[in-house]
Amino acid sequence: MLKKILRILFTIIGLVLGFIIGNALLKTDYIGKVEYFRTSAVLSIVFIVFCVLLFGFIMFLISPIINACIMKIMDYVENNFQRVPANDILFGTVGAIIGLIIAVLITSTFSNFGALGTILSILIAVIMAALGVNISIRKKEEITNFFSNFKKTNTGKDKKAKNTHKGSPKVLDTSVIIDGRILDICQTGFVEGTLVIPNFVLEELRHIADSSDSLKRNRGRRGLDILNKIQKELKIDVQIYEKDFPDIAEVDSKLLKLAQVLEGKVITNDYNLNKVAQFQGVDVLNINELANAVKPMVLPGEEMIIPIVKDGKESGQGIGYLDDGTMIVVEGGRKYMGETKYVIVTSVLQTAAGRMIFAKPKE
Template sequence: MAWAGIVTKILLVIVCSVGGYLIAGQIQQLSTLTWAPWAGVGIGFSFALIAIWLVKFIRRIPLKVLIGGTLGLLMGLLIARLISYGLISVENTTIRVATYVVLVCIFGYVGMVLGSIKIEEMGWPSWSWLQRGGTKGGSLKILDTSVIIDGRIVDIVQAGFLEGVLVVPEFVLQELQHIADSADSSRRVRGRRGLDMLKKLQESDQTEVRIERQDFSNLQEVDAKLVALALRLNASIVTNDYNLSKVAEVQGIRVLNINQLANALRPVVLPGEVLRLHILKEGKEHGQGIAYLEDGTMVVVENAAKLLGQEVEASVTSILQTTGGRMIFTTLKSPEQNHRH
């Protein structure tokens, strides 16, 4: 829970600050200085903030990258240690220690970077149970391009209705970048919006966002890669693409469709209910007027084509649920009164 995280951070700051105060006060060389304990408080407080920042940063790094980087770091330090045995013959202690520190920094850094990169090439399928914490069906949820561009996923996450790890495949990132670099202005705006939404998700404390670098070179379509990745990781797919939803469901993949969620949350309108509507345009059939509810639901009003731009009262006659959303059919409650308006 969010409050538990806040309490933990506060306790960490208090412990580090008090510890810094006590340590600085016990150092013999500083014991005569009255300001030394308070400097220790500042140093302890700073270390606590650094630790909090490190946790927030490390949360965004995939587990196997962390393990690979750690293994690479240990190997680098081991190599540096072995090389340092050749420095025993050096009589100057300063040169020996400085050289050892340089070797540790160089080989430790190289090992950590190479380990985090090369671990991706191993492609071990057993990583998935580590990432899901061993739970079947897992908490991994793969985001497709459409749902990132849509943006409603950010509000859903911030409201706490979507838990677990959100996985963004690297090939989805590449598609977003391709759309953002498009020559078409409308596609370019959509692509940039998608990148902005992804950044907001990464900055949110409500969930963890992980970039998945697995790719499927034998597949060309992004949707096919999403399905293959979901099967490999035993993950769900979050989308608002109708066709992708059906293809994934056929293969036994759990799908969270944002459009279905939006339809479920729309206000219930019952036959006979009276709505106050603003007629915006003519309908496809003769005499029909079209209006919209606040949530975007289309309302067809019979015999309202001549009332464009006016507000009318209409009674609900029927409701039609389609794959594209919900349509409400109505008739004017009092045609004579509406004509006077």
């Protein structure tokens, strides 16, 4: 139906075009001065009718080709627009309008330059519109967060006081999801704010869960189970972040970028990610650091009773563990292996991996 309507439309355009061209030809020096056309109005009308029919017939013949080109262009535009999210189209349109407004302000002084001014105005308008689209799409997250934060700051004192206790968003790393301790920490109520689970982290977990390595596969599945428990059992707000950063390849870099965009913090137990985040100025909540911080303090000279379960690296050393997993190296404790002994703390060593206690058997 659309093709028929377009063919009729192009035929009408051809008829109108023939009428205009016929009139224009009669006014030219070559045809207008011919004696037959000057003396006979009927011949002039016949000439115009001939031009109308000729151009109408030409447009009727070539309209299928024009229709095919239009259909291809429409299909191309439609397919490309279907891949673009609606918010990208909205932000791009607003950016293009702002760019055109700036271009009008810039080119308002070019009207005195004639054709050159017109060409420069068109070029500047195109460049500013493209620049506005590019900037608005790239910065859409920052713009959205800016206006959302601005709105929050103007909703009244009561709501403002309430939001100050809500806390910043917490972006979960893959390693901390697989670790599983984040579920227990959130259940205690020490974590405030929205838990943000990026879609690219979910994809990484899915790839790990589909791994041919049984150990990786079990870790990935445990991570997915932890996410399901977080979403179903916790009262805390959980948000799945759908957007991605296609220009960034590494998942860790995407996490840091997302934390910057959301003005939030990254929860992880990855030592290297922690260092990179500190370098980029992103706040990080490290589960391992939290675990070390909540372990009971032990001072040299204190006594404790521990089971000695294995021998140490050095000669005569025995190894024991507290209930929280802290390792205790007992000098001369190898001969008490398998026994529970009273020991006296001699020193405490804090490392990146955790706290290590050195002791000796109580005499």
